[in-house]
Amino acid sequence: MQDKLNEFANEIVCPTCGSKTVSKVKYTWWGGVLGPKLLHHTKCDDCKYTFNSKTGKSNTPGIIMYSVVLFVVAFAVFFFIRTM
Ligand SMILES: [Zn+2]
Secondary structure, eight states, X not given: OHHHHHHHHHOOOOTTTOOSOEEEOOOBTTTBTHHHHHTTEXXXXXXXXXXXXXXXXXXXXXXXXXXXXXXXXXXXXXXXXXXX
16 A cells, blocks of 8 residues: 555556656646646646546546636626726
8 A cells, every 4th residue: 555655656657558758747728727727737748637646536526626616716706896
């Protein structure tokens, strides 16, 4: 268990195809610059699969959550400005 964790910390491997040629995503349409940073968004260069480099799982639930939070915040700000 401990060895596996260390291994993963040193080397990020694509969870679907096992490729080591992965790169950090700097910008996405859903999260701008901050979103992918918060979710450790990583993209596999071989199969184009995107995942969370910290958990090794798909980031889809995180992306949905991020979008919802962003939408709620935008909505709240919009109403706050309107009521001023
Ligand atoms: Zn891959």
